[in-house]
Amino acid sequence: MDSHILQISGLHKTFSTPQGQVKALHNINLNVSEGEFVTIIGPSGCGKSTLLKIIAGLDNSYEGRIVLNGQPIEGPSIEKGFIFQEPRLFPWLTVQKNIAGNFSLKDPAVRLRVEELIELVRLQGFEQAYPRELSGGMAQRVAIARALLRGPKVLLLDEPFGALDAFTRSHMQEVLLDIWQKDRTTMLLVTHDLDEAVFLGERVAVMNARPGQIQSLQHIQLPHPRKKASTAFEQYRRAVLNEFEKVEDSRAAGLTGSHDEMKII
Template identity: 60%
Template sequence: MTLTGTLDIKRLNKSFEHEGEAKLVLSEIGFEVKQGEFVTIIGPSGCGKSTLLKVIAGLDRGDSGSVRLSGSEIQSPSQDKGFIFQEHRLFPWLTVEQNIAADLSLKNKEVRQKVDEMIELVRLKGFEKSYPKQLSGGMSQRVAIARTLLRNPQVLLLDEPFGALDAFTRAHMQESLLEIWRQNHTTMLLVTHDIDEAVFLSNRIIVMDARPGTIKATISIDLPYPRNRIGASFQELRTIVLKALEHHPEEVNGGWEI
């Protein structure tokens, strides 16, 4: 029996047409994300990380292989797969609470209660009536996360959600995301270029190689939360991830599973 929120990818291949020729972007991708797990995908630009996330979201289709959520094949977008982009994509004419509710009516008592809960969860109490132009980048991204979590997705897909933020705000948002994850127990799959971010957040890190995108290594991050970014164990794991990105898997602690 497959648990709700479990993501299972087997032998996924994806190509794009380029100058009349099919170019393989993803090759034989396979991994599982367990219910409630936080997994990060990291790799160089052009390795297909965002393409992979779009296939998982149902926004694109693979050429072969399977992508399943809770045991069911993913064929199209749906509310059981939340997607957070690098840009917050809020409606500028709507307030914070209206953006979180989106197509749901705040006049509905149950919706109103859930929106209030989300505002508390992402720590935006007091900003309910504010418009996006009145918010910082980090606050706007928290609104986007709250809007997605309101729909109670089985898995939350995050494509470089903090890439446009300054270093201080980014660190704060990473801590906020961890708090949300620990409270909600939502399965999370994050794409990033940031090694520190990957080690700070994840239970596991999947390292990808480019042209075509393949899985190079899978690294378990067994540090307890909250994590000390300047601690020796953190820095050791950071070095392992860096080596996995720079070298072949067999050069990193003997390989595929670290």
């Protein structure tokens, strides 16, 4: 992987509030290779979700430059898939039709691709089920399949498993990893979960408190599947955790945010 499909340089984001200007992101620089899986972790309020929304083209009021597949990002497009914290499915549509969206299942190519995605996200047998009949993890798999249908160049995931119980979350991490390994779609995933970041990411981008900056990029040179109980995994986990401790040290010196902002889950 030596070609950068996503390039972010000198990104700054400021919000206007009744109390004045609030800096959300400061000098974000990040290159992502095609087919890479990057996880982003940082304290609450550091701008992780804001960064994803800017990459998705949902927020254009920023300074800096973002290029996807050789073209500046100017707004939403089918090249960028976005997975929210909740599935946002249409309750009146079946799994099959939710994945198809505004594409017709009467089109043989669309129907074939939907069937392939249903198999990819492990939902065989639930094609005709409605969202109310699905678990939280199953519903999120439908959302992932729907985003992949359009063949995005990059899939952006904003804490997609945050609302799930620990067992389901662990299972969904394995499902997502399987999807990435088979489909090789470039993925950027925001999380508060340190283990999740190390388990999934080829690189972990560690952000500090507001204004959010990428403090470090940790390369996770472990083959998949990774064992969270292994010594090697714990070493990488500690390396990422050490970056948070540096942020804590800066906070204690009065250089960063409050103690509450530094909590990680």
